Amino acid sequence: MSKFSSLFLDFQKHLDKEQGVVDGIKAIVSDLDSTARQIVITLQVIHQGDHKKIEACSSARVQFEDVRKKFVTLAGSFPLCDFYRYHDIWKYSTQRLCYCAALIVWLEVGILISRETAASILGIADKESDGVFHLDIEDFLMGLLELSSELARYAVNSVTHGDYSTPMQISHFISDLSAGFRLLNLKNDALRRRFDVLKYDVKKIEEVVYDLSVRNLIPKPQSD
Known part of the structure; x- marks a missing residue:
């Protein structure tokens, strides 16, 4: 095998490894999206009457327990120094979950959720720093x-x-x-x-x- 061929085979190994990381992240995010959809559905009952909102918020908060577990799994699926390298894969899921958390807080106490509170509900850090999965x-x-x-x-x-x-x-x-x-x-x-x-x-x-x-x-x- 020539050095030229060996070099490109090494490139292919790197690409395969990278694709494996991406596929693993996508699989976790797919599960996260499923839970997010269930939370959205749970909160939709508020449109049936105000008497539904307390029950809806309580049920949604229970479902967020699963969200926090999935974020822990996601944070462990890649080197956290590469957070923004893969961020596009889960950003839409995070945005939807932030919306759900904000809606719950508004329905419960009528105030604007803080970034810190939203991050806490999602089970991730609220501020950016090296090696930390954050909101x-x-x-x-x-x-x-x-x-x-x-x-x-x-x-x-x-x-x-x-x-x-x-x-x-x-x-x-x-x-x-x-x-x-x-x-x-x-x-x-x-x-x-x-x-x-x-x-x-x-x-x-x-x-x-x-x-x-x-x-x-x-x-x-x-x-x-």
Whole structure:
């Protein structure tokens, strides 16, 4: 065998090893996606009426136990110094799970989830450092933007079920969220495009609130 052939055979071994790592990661992410879909389905029952949200959040938090186990397996499937080399494989799964975590927190206590809390629910580190599997900040932000669309839909369905206070709560929240994103200088094309959708979510919720207002259905603040 010539040195030339031997050299390229070594290249092929390297490529085969690399493909093995990628295939292993994809298999784990496939399982992660399956669990994420189940969590999304679990949370969809909130659109059937407000009385469903406590049960939905509780069930979803139980399902996140499986998510944390899968992230542990994922973190052990490749050298963590290569985090961003493979990050594209699981980023969409992480974004969806961040959205689910953000929705749970909003439904439970009506506040914006922090990056630290989201990372804790997912079972990964909240900050980037060498050799650590962590929650990428852009994945977290994409999850928040996905939350806005879900809450816009929730506002409409709340009115359908005769709940006129929830749309007002959502309106204030989404307005604050939009104001927060406007403070960012978004250079990432995907984030910037997704932020454009947030503008339509704000408009959609404003239309719901306006309709309630002209119908005189907005709950009056209770006096002390």
